[in-house]
Amino acid sequence: MLLFDDYKKDILEQIKKLYSISENDMDTNGDYGDFTLKIFKFQDRKEEVYSKIKNAVNKAYIEKIELQGNYINFFIKPEMMLKAIESSIETFGMYPNIFQDTSKALIEHTSSNPTGPIHVGRIRNSIIGDSIYRIIDRFGTRSCTQYFVNDSGKQVISLYLGHVKYHNGEDMTVENLLDGYQQIYSNMEKDQGIKKEIQELDERYEKGDRELISNIQKTASIVLDSIKGSLEKLGIHISTYVWESNFILYGEVAALLNQLSDELKSEGDAKYLEIGDKKIFLTRQDGTSLYFARDLVYHMFKSENFDWVIDVLGEDHKDHAKNLDYVLHNYLDFPSRIDYLFYGFVSLDTGKMSTRKGNIITVNDLYEKTVEESAKIIREKRPEYGEETVDQISRAVASSSIRFNIVKINANKPLTFKWSEALNFEGDSAPFIMYSYARACSVLSRAGNSREINKEYNTYEKNLIKAIYLYPYYLQNSVDFLRADIIAGYMLYLVKAFNEFYLNCPVIGNEEEYKRVRILKSFKRIMEDSSELLGIQLLEKI
RNA sequence: GGGCACGUGGCCUAGCAUGGAUAGGGCAACAGCCUCCUAAGCUGUAAAUCAGGGGUCCAAAUCCCCUCGUGCCCGCCA
Structure with a gap:
């Protein structure tokens, strides 16, 4: 059964016997015919071109051929199209049929910091990511989705600290966690002590303080559960969750830093890679790792099991992704295909959304x-x-x-x-x-x-x-x-x-x-x- | 200041990769269509300097250059 491209090829072949034309001379998406041949460049008179072509392209699937202005329009018999659709559905149960690819794709999406309920800005990520996952899977590449849970770094530490400071003794709920988190950020300006507390916790965390890590994971997981619940309402189910802390706990971040040690430069005790005139810091002065380092480790981890990695990211991550991509390919021999899918920000009539400031629609x-x-x-x-x-x-x-x-x-x-x-x-x-x-x-x-x-x-x-x-x-x-x-x-x-x-x-x-x-x-x-x-x-x- | 993206009727949007036929939809407005398979639909009217300027080309919303406007980024945050 012929499909559209085959018809096009077939028609072109006939015409090529008469005139020298390229595929670009034939449009597929015109409103005027199923295929449209542009004849601006032809030397012969239009009518002559038309009659020659009409005679040459004399196929059973052609319904009619018309000359209109500088175009010749070809029409395919509807019965042929309908039969193609029906026979595919009958034989394979679907149209179009697919050939299952042996490669595997991983779409990472959402990966929102578990510091508050998911809002209409972040959900753009999930919706695009989940749809792309379904599309790629339908097309024949076996696919999974993954959420990179940020349970390390200053933001989740702030979430945890907010509860300790402002809601101590209360059972953790999404509401009081969010409140504590917002208080931390609003009080941080006047109270320098808060920054210090966060830094101390971060150091303990990176040294592998089991109790602290488990407390923070518990905190993050309460917010994460609420995010999962919101996603389920929209029919979004994420296949796997990967916790960032694991890469620290099991020493993989340290191993990566070691692997890159010849390339790393120092500013004090902080380590960075130099790309052009940019410095990409991987660790802080105090030795704790930065997001960039953890994301590198995470990407190498993804490539172990997947041939194609897709990251769905907000446009604010463009630079990060560009740098990440550069390091993956120039320092780490990243083996998989990788694509970054960016999306523009969602704003409200009333302005920007901010979880910290509480200006969100959940x-x-x-x-x-x-x-x-x-x-x-x-x-x-x-x-x-x-x-x-x-x-x-x-x-x-x-x-x-x-x-x-x-x-x-x-x-x-x-x-x-x-x-x-x-x-x-x-x-x-x-x-x-x-x-x-x-x-x-x-x-x-x-x-x-x-x-x-x-x-x-x-x-x-x-x-x-x-x-x-x-x-x-x-x-x-x-x-x-x-x-x-x-x-x-x-x-x-x-x-x-x-x-x-x-x-x-x-x-x-x-x-x-x-x-x-x-x-x-x-x-x-x-x-x-x-x-x-x-x-x-x-x-x-x- | 530098980088990336976006700018299409009052509002939202498609088309830009591969330049070609009257710039396609939707919302809002107006005028019609239910003795007939679901009117969350259909038909019609009105509404566009395709941000602005230059260039390439027989032909530019589409390609190139410049300008303006908006958003994002330019952290030892994520």
């Missing part, structure tokens, strides 16, 4: 509000649904909606979070996608046995078939550029084609029923496939 708040708003709308639109159904649907809508609103924006772009947009369930949104799926399910549930009468396809049918057919190309692009927003854009395109079809092409009891049911079955399958990639939870009824 994911839990966002989720609860979205569930509430969604439930309100469902009760209004579907008064016949019971509360249990309302609850189930509103949770699926909230989770899908939050994810989709964030993932649909190109990661490079900065993003301003707005409640009015977060709670809008129309237009380019997850509910629109979910709704379309439910509509298709509803039609299919009513379909009976019908015979094939007509093999002609109208515009709506053809547009929908083509949208389904193109899925592999969007998937490919999404993987090539590590961009989940490409899948989001694809889904909107697919669903728009479906809704136009739905309004204009009655299915049940129509003489076109057989053919249209075929189209809808494929549509349903691709919807399920692509929704899975973005964590959109489809329901048969919404």
Whole structure:
């Protein structure tokens, strides 16, 4: 069964016998035809070029060839595309089929410092990371996700100290930990003693004080559990957690420093690497390690088990990643492929988010509000649904909606979070996608046995078939550029084609029923496939 | 000051890698469409100096240069 690229190749081959052209002369993404040949450069008269080509490209899969201005448009028979989709689904259970890669990929995402609840800024990381993981896995590379838990360094020490100083004796909760943490930072200015206390704890920590480390891990794990809970609400499950302290405890940081000892320079007792005119410090004066050193160790660890490592990072980490990459490749023979996926900051209408200053919208708040708003709308639109159904649907809508609103924006772009947009369930949104799926399910549930009468396809049918057919190309692009927003854009395109079809092409009891049911079955399958990639939870009824 | 990113109708966004046909969607606004498979939908109207300027080219939102605006980074923080 021929796929799009094969058609293109085949057509090009025929034309090459007549004219000298390159692949770039042929577009695949035009609105005017399935393939478009640009004939600006051709010497012959347009009409002559057209008639020559039309005769040469005389293939069974061609529906028609048209001359329009300086372009020749080729149209493929919809039946050929539909058959390609159906046969793949029938044979392999999916379209497109995949060849399972033997290599393994690791996507590190979120890795938020466990110093407070996860907020709508950090969640961009998790949503992008989880989607990329699903996409790469679907494409055929076995994949895992990983969270690097920062349970060492001054931030978690501050978290621990905040509890000791301001909430001593109380059971640890996310709330009082966060409060203590914020107090530490607000009091640090006037009270120099706090900095000293933190430094002393850090030294004890690095020397391997078991009791202290275990206390700090306990503190961090309480906050981490709350982060995990928030992620689960959005259907994000992280395969493995790696605790930073382990690399210190088991001496791997020390081993790395030893390995690099010939390259390391000193400033007092602090050690650094010199890259160009930059000094990258790996240890402090007091001998304690810095994040850069621990991250190097962590990356070497990742490469032991994975052929492809992907880090999802905020744009503030760009320099860090650049330096890290340089050291990994120039000093440490990093063996795996590594990609860094950056995303722009999320801000609020009211300004920057800051956990320390308490100016945040937590994911839990966002989720609860979205569930509430969604439930309100469902009760209004579907008064016949019971509360249990309302609850189930509103949770699926909230989770899908939050994810989709964030993932649909190109990661490079900065993003301003707005409640009015977060709670809008129309237009380019997850509910629109979910709704379309439910509509298709509803039609299919009513379909009976019908015979094939007509093999002609109208515009709506053809547009929908083509949208389904193109899925592999969007998937490919999404993987090539590590961009989940490409899948989001694809889904909107697919669903728009479906809704136009739905309004204009009655299915049940129509003489076109057989053919249209075929189209809808494929549509349903691709919807399920692509929704899975973005964590959109489809329901048969919404 | 240096580096990186972003700038597309009132608002949000696609297109930029591979330059070509009227710059594609959505929100908000206005006007329509439910005796017919879910109106969270569909159709139409109005709305764009593609940040600004220069350059390359038969052709620039797309490539090159400059300028402006915004964000991020420039720690012995992470």
